[in-house]
Amino acid sequence: MTLKGKTLFITGASRGIGLAIAKRAAQDGANIVVAAKTAETNPKLPGTIYSAAEEIEAAGGKALAVQTDIRDEASVDAAVAKAVEAFGGLDILVNNASAISLTPTPDTPMKRFDLMFGVNVRGTYLCTQKCLPHLTAAAKAGRNPHVLNMSPPLSMKPHWFKSHVAYTMAKYGMSECTLGHAAEFKALGIAVNSLWPRTAIATAALQMIPGADLNRCRKPEILSDAAYLVLTSDAKGTTGNFFIDDELLAKHGITDLDRYAVVPGTTDLIPDFFVD
Template structure:
C-alpha cells in the first residue's frame, strides 16, 4: 500500500487520451496523486519500445500506462488502473484499488464517453445502449462507489469534502439536434449533476461535509482523436480547434473555487475561466497560433430554475419506505 497523507488523490476516468490525459497530467503538476483510469493499457514490452515518448496524445498509442509513466517521469505521482465503465464490477474494482493504493479519494473527474452523432433513425440500438452504459450508467456507478470515500476527507484549507467534475453539457434545446441518442445520455449526466448537487446542499445543512459536483463542457471544439477525422479531410478545420489545456485549466479552477460558486454548475470551460479565474486572453489555447476558434456553444444558456423552485411539497424517500 502506498501512503499519500501529504497529497490529495484525484481519480480521472477516461484519461488515456485527449482531454482526460491533459487533466491527469495537469492535476499531477498541481500536486495531486492521480489515478489514471480507462480501458486501454500498454504492455511493459510495448512501453519500453515506444519512441518517441510520450506518444501523440491523440493516438491509440496513448494509454493509461503511458500517461501514468509520463506523469512519474516528470516527478509526479500516478497509478494506472484499467476500468470498463460498462461493467459495474470493473468500476467497483477501480474504486477498491484506488483506496487500497492511496487510502483516500478527494476528487473524481468523469471524462469517459461513447459518441455516435446521428438522427434517431440512423442510430442502431446497440449504439444507443453503449452510449447509455458508458455515459449515464458508468457515471452513476462510479459516483455511487466513490461517494463514501469522497465524503470522508476534508479538503486542504478546511471546510469541505470531495469534489466531482463531470464532462457533460449545459441543458438547452439545440444540443439535441441531429444527435438525439447521444444527447439523451450526456444530458442525463447533467441531470445527475443537478440532482446530486441538491442532495449535497441538503446534507451540508444537516451537518454533513460540504461536497461539490459540477459539469464542464467545451465552448469551442478541442483537439482530440475525434477531431482528427475532420482535420484529415480539411486541414483548415484546425483553425477552429483549441488545445486540451483550456479544459484542464478550467477543471483546476473549479477545484479551487468556493463550493458556493461551483456546486450544481453546468458550465463552459471558457466562461468559467473568464468569470472565476480572471482569464481574458484565450489566444494561447488556439491550436494554430493567431487564429480565433469559433465558439460552438450558445452565448447565453437557459436558467433551469422555475417559480416556487424550493417548494417541494411532501418529499418521498423510497429508501426509507
Template sequence: MITPINRPVALIIGASRGIGRQVAIDLAKNGYAVVVSAKSTTSPSDLAKISPFPPDPNSPQSTITTVAKEITDAGGEAAAIPSDTTKYETIKDLVAKAVEKYGRLDVLIYNSGAIWWAPVSRTPMKRFQLMQRVNVEGLYGAVQECLPYLQKAPQGGRIVVVCPPIYSRFFRGKTAYAIGKVGMSVLVKGLGMDFEREEKEQGAPKGHMAVVGVWPAVAIESAATQQFTRRDPAYAKHLRKPTIFSDAILAMLRAPADVINGQLELDEDFLRKHAGVTDFSKYSVVPGSNPRRIMPAELPDLRVKEQDDEGDRIDSSKL
C-alpha cells in the first residue's frame, strides 16, 4: 500500500521548457511535489554532459529530466514522467505512475499545446488534427484520468488550464488554432458548471473542486517567442518573464474555489485584482521597458439573461 506524501502534488503537463518549466520550479519552491511531463527526456549520459547546468530554459536541451533535476538539486521534490498528449494510453499511464509515485494528486496543470497560426486556406489537415489532439483531446483525456484522484484531494482538487478568454478577435488569422484553444476554454466553463451542480444536487463538499483557465495579458518569453527575438533582438522589450504566469497560478491555487471556478483569467488582471500586485515592472524581460498588452482591456460576459434556465436537461449517460 502506498503512503501518500505529506505535501500537495501537482501534475504539470507541458513542463519541459518556458512557462511550464517555470510553473514547475515555482510550485516546488512553494511546497508542492511536482510531476513534470512532456515528450522530451534526457538520457543519464547526456544529462551528465550538459554544461553549464541548468540549460537555457527555452532550448531543446531543457527537458522534463533537466527540470526535475533543477528542482531536486534545489532541495525540492519532483519526478519526470514522459507522455504524449496525442495518445490517450500514455496519459493514462502518466496519471497512474504519478499516483503510484506519490499516493495522491491535488492539482492538474495543462500547459501542453500545439501552435500553427495561419488562415484556414493555409492550414493543412494534418496541422489541424495535431492541434486538436494535443490541445483539446489531450486536455480532455488528462481531466478524465485525474478527476477521480483530484476529488479525493484532502484540501480539494484544482485544475488549471492554459487557455484564452473567448472573444472574436482571437480567431483572426488563426482559426484552426483557435478552434482547439477555445475548445479548452469551453471545457473550463462547462466543467466549472458541473462542479457547481454536483455541490447543489449531489451534496459534494462546497468548494472542494475548481477549474480555471489562465492566459497571458502580455507576450511571455518562451520557446515560442524566441523566433521573434532571434530575428530582432529588440523584440525582447515586448516580453515578460514567465514568472508572472507562475505567480498568477500560485495565486489561483491559494484563492477560494468560488473566486476561480469556471473563470477564464488573464495573469496580470488576476494578480492585480486578487493578489494586490500593482507594479509589474519586475516581470519585464528588458528592465525599464513597458511591454505592450496583447489582450483586450475588457472581455465579453458569456452569460445570458436566462443563464439558469436549462429547460429539460438530458444526461445521455443515464439514458
C-alpha cells in the first residue's frame, strides 16, 4: 500500500517533524495540505507554509499552503474547505502541531498554559472533528483513512508530571483523543493512532530549549519513516495504538538506526519524555 493520490492534512507542517512526514508522503505522489500559522519568514524559526509547499512539490507531491490557526474554529473550517476544494476530499489527518513549555507551576504563565491547551488539546480535537466527515467518506470509498496524533503513550506515573504539569496534561490530552477517537471511529473504518519518539528529535523548537544538545538527537526522518508505516497500514486492523518510533521500525525489520542520528555513531542519545 502506498500514499499515491492520497490527501493528507498535516498541522504544523511548515517545518520539523510535520514537514518530514509531508515530504515522505510526497515521495509516493501524495497531496499535502500544509496547515500551519507561519506565512512570513522568521529568523528565529525557519520555514513557512510556502517554503514547505515548495519542498513537498520538489519531493514529488502536490501541496496546498493554507495559513491556519488550529485553535480557531473558523480558521480550521476554512482550511478544510480549501483542502477539499483543491483535492476532492481528505484521506489522512496528522495532528502534529504542538506547543511546549517545560516549566513548573510557578513559572507557567496562564497565557502559556492556554496556548498549550489551545494548540495541543483543542487543536487536535477541533481538526479531528472538522476532518471527520471527509474521513468517513474516504472510508466508504475504501481509501483507508487514518488519524495520526503525534503524542505519547499515556502514563499515570508522577515523575512525568512533577516538573511540567501543564505540558504533560496538554500532551496527554492529545493521547486521550487517540484513546477515545479510536474507539468512537472504529465502526466507521477510520484508524486513530499515536506516534512518539524514543529519543529527542532535532527540530527548531528544540533549539529554543536552553541546554538542548542537538548533536545527541535523532533527525525528524525517523518519525516520518515510522509515520509512513502507520499511514500505509490497514486502517481496520491498526487503530488505538501508541507507537514508539524505534519499536515500530524494528517490527518492520529496520534495526540499524544510526542513519537517523544527527551525529552518526552517537550512543548517548537524549531520551525523550514519557517513555519509560
